[in-house]
Amino acid sequence: MGEPGEHSTLFAEPLSRRSFPNLSQPITTEHQHLTTSHDYKGGWSFYLLLAGIVTTLGSSLPVGYNIGVVNTPADVIKSFCNESFITRYDVVLDEKWLNVLWSSVVSIFIVGGCTGSILGAVLANSLGRKMATVLTNVLSIAGGVLFFLCQRANSVEMLILGRLLVGLSGGLTTSIVPMYLTELAPARLTGAMGVACPMGVNVGVLVGQLCGLDVILGRDADWPYLLSVYVLLVIICLPLLFILPESPKYLFVVKKNEERALKELSRLRGLSQSLLTDDIELLREEVRCSEAASVNGESWNMVRVLRDRRLRLPLLLTCSMQAGQQTSGINAVFYYSQTIFKQAGLSVQNSQYATIGCGFINVCTAVLMLKLLPRFGRRPLLLASVCAAALLLAALAACMLFMDLVSWMPYVCMMAVLSYVLVYGFGLGPIPYFIASEIFEVGPRPAGMAWGSLANWGGNFLVGMSFPSMRESIGPYSFLIFSAVTAALFVFQKMYFPETRGKTPTQVTQLCSRGFKSRPLSTPDLSRV
Numbered sequence: 001m002g003e004p005g006e007h008s009t010l011f012a013e014p015l016s017r018r019s020f021p022n023l024s025q026p027i028t029t030e031h032q033h034l035t036t037s038h039d040y041k042g043g044w045s046f047y048l049l050l051a052g053i054v055t056t057l058g059s060s061l062p063v064g065y066n067i068g069v070v071n072t073p074a075d076v077i078k079s080f081c082n083e084s085f086i087t088r089y090d091v092v093l094d095e096k097w098l099n100v101l102w103s104s105v106v107s108i109f110i111v112g113g114c115t116g117s118i119l120g121a122v123l124a125n126s127l128g129r130k131m132a133t134v135l136t137n138v139l140s141i142a143g144g145v146l147f148f149l150c151q152r153a154n155s156v157e158m159l160i161l162g163r164l165l166v167g168l169s170g171g172l173t174t175s176i177v178p179m180y181l182t183e184l185a186p187a188r189l190t191g192a193m194g195v196a197c198p199m200g201v202n203v204g205v206l207v208g209q210l211c212g213l214d215v216i217l218g219r220d221a222d223w224p225y226l227l228s229v230y231v232l233l234v235i236i237c238l239p240l241l242f243i244l245p246e247s248p249k250y251l252f253v254v255k256k257n258e259e260r261a262l263k264e265l266s267r268l269r270g271l272s273q274s275l276l277t278d279d280i281e282l283l284r285e286e287v288r289c290s291e292a293a294s295v296n297g298e299s300w301n302m303v304r305v306l307r308d309r310r311l312r313l314p315l316l317l318t319c320s321m322q323a324g325q326q327t328s329g330i331n332a333v334f335y336y337s338q339t340i341f342k343q344a345g346l347s348v349q350n351s352q353y354a355t356i357g358c359g360f361i362n363v364c365t366a367v368l369m370l371k372l373l374p375r376f377g378r379r380p381l382l383l384a385s386v387c388a389a390a391l392l393l394a395a396l397a398a399c400m401l402f403m404d405l406v407s408w409m410p411y412v413c414m415m416a417v418l419s420y421v422l423v424y425g426f427g428l429g430p431i432p433y434f435i436a437s438e439i440f441e442v443g444p445r446p447a448g449m450a451w452g453s454l455a456n457w458g459g460n461f462l463v464g465m466s467f468p469s470m471r472e473s474i475g476p477y478s479f480l481i482f483s484a485v486t487a488a489l490f491v492f493q494k495m496y497f498p499e500t501r502g503k504t505p506t507q508v509t510q511l512c513s514r515g516f517k518s519r520p521l522s523t524p525d526l527s528r529v
Helices: 004-009 030-038 046-068 074-089 095-126 129-150 156-184 187-211 220-228 231-241 248-254 258-269 277-293 302-307 309-327 330-343 348-376 378-401 409-428 431-439 445-496 505-511
Strands: none
Touching (some): 074 220, 095 129, 156 187, 156 431, 302 445, 309 330, 330 348, 330 409, 330 445, 348 409, 378 431
8 A cells, every 4th residue: 555664564563463453553673574584575466467457458448438438429329219219119209308318328327337336245245356347347248239239220228228237337347346456456556456447447438538539430320339349358358357366355354265365365476375474464364353343243235334333434434535526527527628628719629639638637647646646645645636626616617607708718717627637637536436445344345335336326427417407507606516515525534534555444444433533633644654
């Protein structure tokens, strides 16, 4: 979870000699001695790199692609839907019902995402992290095949079912893949691996926008290929998933299969078990904490996590962060961006390129986060990002109100859009995706991730349903609402969100265990000691 010094804090004293980490204990040199004698620093290995690449390209990228690709061919798909109803049902859809049908095509994706988020907690524990990820890819391929064939079959139903399946895959991906990657990573690399999923989503959105250009797959006749081309990448990555190791933490803590867990850990790190003393002791500590938190052997699920007072604040932190990511209005900003760029004097095509440029900024910031997270930690980056986003949304609302009155105001609006996308990518965009894996222990982690993912998709649905009405009734003032919601998120996170860098999930859970009476910020960041 950061610099090498962070990792050493996790083993300030032998885990077997204490029942719970002492958050104020000065750091000793035990871990330094271990890493010197074993020459192991918890770095990148072949399987860790392969897991990051395969899940980013084969699982996360398709989620972003299906978010970003559907707007470009909207008019031609509406025409297809109308023609399908005429030829099959002898019904002509007027503008009102055509918009209702199109809204169904778009929103069913979010319904699938919410459903997938709920199922993620069950599948992650029943199938395992790796096989649940395999299932997300299978669903993604099935959706792409339906997209490819729906025009040939003249079936709107196949189009809707395809959107449901890719949405289901997306919900599963956002609740399972970040958890899988952070459980594979050594402590000092969990932040870097956690960014892989949101980076893949951002790249997918950008690729979807690029493929929608006329020179690629943006012509009217190409829309089935445009919707389904991502499947090629998923098909390439799917076989590679089977050779990846299962999460050692899942096998050790959840399945109680110590022998297989240690074999997978050894394969993952590329070292013999005798050189993995720290990792093994950390696994045993997580088992002890899991057993101490168990109630009559009851398994963790979403309802139990919701009822557990000790996890209430971690759950609120996760869900508010995930929902706030969407209710900050990022999709609304992208919607307005082309209009703003046009009023700044750009042509229609150049406005489209400028919007793609916003997506490119989003991708670049996600890449930079690989370096920034270990150096600055989660809390400073998140708070700075949320605060700046709230201010820029308010500024954007003010600029848009005067855009027609002042000649240079469209340029200010354009700068506000670009600045908002930039600051969003430096915290509010990537951190919510993986933060639950650093807040929740292994047992309740799938349920915590599922609640967070559900909050994210729910926020997406809320903005998608309310923004068109807000846009019609109050126009630019919509962004003041987004600004107020984002400011409220800043206040809550500033009061209660502890720095997770340099701390185990057990330590973070202890800090937040008393709910709103907790003082999670009263303990210094051990990674800085």
